[in-house]
Amino acid sequence: MARFLLTVMVVVVFVLEGTVMQVISPEIWGLSWTTVPRFALVCCIFISTFLGRREGLYYGLAFGFLQDVLFGQVIGIYIMSMMVASYFAGMIVLLFQRGFGMMLVTTVIILFGHEWLLYSLFRLFSVAPYDVQWILTRQILPSVVFNLAFALIMYVPIRNMCNKILEKREMHME
Numbered sequence: 001m002a003r004f005l006l007t008v009m010v011v012v013v014f015v016l017e018g019t020v021m022q023v024i025s026p027e028i029w030g031l032s033w034t035t036v037p038r039f040a041l042v043c044c045i046f047i048s049t050f051l052g053r054r055e056g057l058y059y060g061l062a063f064g065f066l067q068d069v070l071f072g073q074v075i076g077i078y079i080m081s082m083m084v085a086s087y088f089a090g091m092i093v094l095l096f097q098r099g100f101g102m103m104l105v106t107t108v109i110i111l112f113g114h115e116w117l118l119y120s121l122f123r124l125f126s127v128a129p130y131d132v133q134w135i136l137t138r139q140i141l142p143s144v145v146f147n148l149a150f151a152l153i154m155y156v157p158i159r160n161m162c163n164k165i166l167e168k169r170e171m172h173m174e
Contacts (some may be wrong), residue, residue: 002164006047009161013039013154014063018071031109033138035146038111040067041082043158045089045110049098050162053090060086077121077156085114100155107151108144115140 017037027034040063048056064082068075092106118137130138 002161006158006161006165009157010043010047010059010063010131012035013043014066025070033142036115036139036143037150038114038147039154040087041111041114042107044082044086045107046103046151046158047162048086049093049103049106050159051165053093054070056086056090057083060084069075073122074125077118080142081114081117081121084117085162088113091126100156102142104148104151108148111144111147113141115143135153 017039018035021037021039025035041060044056044059044063060082061079064079067078067082072078087111089106091111092102094101096106119132119140
């Protein structure tokens, strides 16, 4: 049941990032920078760090596929980038302990890497018309800060759900 609730929660935040968050976007208010909500990616990062890199890889695959099909310009870019981001988040946990600070640093690094990888891939396919300085200061850094604020809100609920999943997994092992 906990795994089902976790998946439903990630689906809900995925829907929110594509609907409600578009209404309260900074460019609608006349600001010169853009924030791209990556709520499903933040959840995939946390799932990967708490439940393991394989589990994060599967969630990254599923939600990357949804991102590509519903919002993407080129099929496969979000699948690959979300899978890579989730997998590397799980790899970082193997090197360090799962403290709150480490989770936030990991989230910032993975979010920045994900945005940079997306820009690089779109630039490779000549879909990104902006130069590096513009995209870095007006989209990537504001998006990372915005998604980090979301990560601060979602850390405790996702940690609690993942702990319930781990408890059930340990009970079945015994």
